[in-house]
């Protein structure tokens with residue numbers, strides 16, 4: 702077993718925080734509805750998550766093609782088990 706570096710730990714914690722913030726925004730959109738004044742907040746939290754996603758990729762040394770393959774696997778599951786690709 703290998704412990705995370707300080708940079709990996711910090712990136713992981715901030716990523717968790719940002720994903721929680723996006724989760725909260727999405728939950729409130731479902732509960733209270735989506736109006737145009739909420740767009741900027743949604744965009745900001747999505748951007749925060751995308752940035753931390755990239756930083757996670759960098760700090761863990763994950764190649765783009767590995768992520769592409771993972772995304773394809775998930776896409777196939779969603780095609781089979783959701784209506785998102787109908």
Ligand SMILES: [Mg+2]
Nearest residue numbers: 719722746749
């Ligand atoms: Mg945020």
